[in-house]
Amino acid sequence: MMRKSDMAFWTFMVMAAFAAATTVFNVSRTYSATSSNSEIYKQLDLFGDVLERVRSDYVEKPDDSMLIDAAINGMLSALDPHSAYLNPKNFRDMQVQTKGEFGGLGIEVTMEQGSGVVKVVSPIDETPAAKAGLMANDLITHLDGEQIVGLSLEQAVEKMRGLVNTPITLTIVRRGRDEPFDVKIVRDVIRINAVRSRLEGDIIYIKISTFNEQTHANLVKQVDGLKKSLAKAPRGFVIDLRNNPGGLLDQAIAISDDFLDKGAIVLTKGRLLEETQRANARPGDLAEGKPIVVLVNGGSASASEIVAGALQDHKRATVVGTRSFGKGSVQTIIPLGSNGAIRLTTARYYTPSGRSIQAKGIDPDIVVEQELPPELQGKTQPRTPSEAGLRGHLKNDTKDGKESTGSSSYVPREPEKDAQLQYALKMLRGEPLPPAPQPATQQPEPSTAPVK
Numbered sequence: 001m002m003r004k005s006d007m008a009f010w011t012f013m014v015m016a017a018f019a020a021a022t023t024v025f026n027v028s029r030t031y032s033a034t035s036s037n038s039e040i041y042k043q044l045d046l047f048g049d050v051l052e053r054v055r056s057d058y059v060e061k062p063d064d065s066m067l068i069d070a071a072i073n074g075m076l077s078a079l080d081p082h083s084a085y086l087n088p089k090n091f092r093d094m095q096v097q098t099k100g101e102f103g104g105l106g107i108e109v110t111m112e113q114g115s116g117v118v119k120v121v122s123p124i125d126e127t128p129a130a131k132a133g134l135m136a137n138d139l140i141t142h143l144d145g146e147q148i149v150g151l152s153l154e155q156a157v158e159k160m161r162g163l164v165n166t167p168i169t170l171t172i173v174r175r176g177r178d179e180p181f182d183v184k185i186v187r188d189v190i191r192i193n194a195v196r197s198r199l200e201g202d203i204i205y206i207k208i209s210t211f212n213e214q215t216h217a218n219l220v221k222q223v224d225g226l227k228k229s230l231a232k233a234p235r236g237f238v239i240d241l242r243n244n245p246g247g248l249l250d251q252a253i254a255i256s257d258d259f260l261d262k263g264a265i266v267l268t269k270g271r272l273l274e275e276t277q278r279a280n281a282r283p284g285d286l287a288e289g290k291p292i293v294v295l296v297n298g299g300s301a302s303a304s305e306i307v308a309g310a311l312q313d314h315k316r317a318t319v320v321g322t323r324s325f326g327k328g329s330v331q332t333i334i335p336l337g338s339n340g341a342i343r344l345t346t347a348r349y350y351t352p353s354g355r356s357i358q359a360k361g362i363d364p365d366i367v368v369e370q371e372l373p374p375e376l377q378g379k380t381q382p383r384t385p386s387e388a389g390l391r392g393h394l395k396n397d398t399k400d401g402k403e404s405t406g407s408s409s410y411v412p413r414e415p416e417k418d419a420q421l422q423y424a425l426k427m428l429r430g431e432p433l434p435p436a437p438q439p440a441t442q443q444p445e446p447s448t449a450p451v452k
Contacts, residue, residue, distance in 0.1 A: 055233045098248060106127020111152075120140065136243075140156075156439070166187050170183045195207070201414075212251065233288065239293070242295050242296060242321060244301070249268075249306070254304070258286040259287050266352070294307070294308050305357050309362055311353070312362065322407035325405075327387045343396070370410050373412075
């Protein structure tokens with residue numbers, strides 16, 4: 001999760017430090033043996049040695065920029081799964097995406113560990129990928145006939161991006177189909193409508209797909225419009241955060257504040273005391289005290305978990321669904337001038353009651369599993385990997401820090417087949433509740449890292 005307010009927080013010229021490694025090699029020897037920094041400068045000497053060896057002796061002349069990018073990426077990726085270097089192009093793409101509009105296919109993807117192929121986490125509604133019929137858990141093995149194996153996730157994503165109106169052919173392996181098949185998709189401008197809402201009788205249903213710069217404003221506008229269209233006050237609200245991978249911290253705080261009158265929303269704690277911050281709710285409840293049900297599943301992460309945790313801790317909402325992803329850390333975007341930026345994990349966050357959901361997730365008040373269609377039934381359920389399954393993830397630092405595995409991320413397209421949604425609507429209407437559907441088997445798939 002990114003803190004937009006910290007975009008200009010710290011200009012740390014990592015690129016310059018590494019680019020000047022050969023200079024460091026000569027200068028660092030002047031530091032005294034008692035210097036607290038002496039060891040790090042010895043290591044930079046080593047880096048300078050290796051860099052020069054590669055530049056002078058590698059079988060082909062290497063690209064210096066590529067070497068430096070790889071070195072920085074290696075350093076940051078060794079910290080945790082969410083810290084990374086953003087070269088100037090990726091930084092610009094990230095800035096565009098947080099505004100809710102970018103070019104591409106319209107899919108959230110991750111790298112399938114062990115196989116080296118790309119897995120579809122979720123197609124974004126009304127995008128080329130969704131219209132082409134891509135589904136969660138589809139495996140992408142080739143791009144325009146070229147194997148993905150051997151590429152990093154960033155390289156694969158870069159190949160899927162391109163000029164608007166240009167085609168790309170994806171080779172898909174889908175469970176239930178014996179043979180791989182090709183899907184041709186034409187790239188388009190992806191406009192993410194962060195909030196979609198509708199009336200379910202006298203209940204207001206709100207689907208939040210991401211937390212970008214438009215999320216809070218869109219939610220308030222749409223809820224106000226739906227309330228005006230009703231002859232009387234709504235019976236209740238459903239806030240659907242399923243398969244929402246997160247986004248901007250300030251937007252998660254604003255959405256939580258929309259439904260809380262007072263109290264803490266989230267507490268963030270960094271390594272230093274001054275990095276500890278607490279966000280509090282202000283008077284004013286958009287739902288005017290009406291009951292709320294929040295829907296979560298294994299694809300609900302980061303900012304989604306802040307909202308669900310805040311409303312759950314204040315007993316303002318009943319959380320229904322399956323355990324959330326468990327990403328309880330905050331990433332700050334630190335610009336590096338013309339050299340791009342780094343996305344660095346700078347804090348952990350805690351719910352109002354002091355719970356850390358890091359590698360643990362939000363446990364719903366009522367567990368409701370989706371009934372799977374025949375083609376998805378079998379020994380392995382379509383489960384989104386959890387934070388606990390990511391290599392190098394931060395450990396939960398609380399006393400009750402037991403880590404948890406992921407949960408199902410399947411959501412039917414038809415509302416009438418959506419067991420979690422139908423359960424929430426019956427609850428708000430005061431109708432008799434059926435037994436919460438439970439899975440036939442629970443066998444998580446190999447864990448992989450979602451793209452943020």
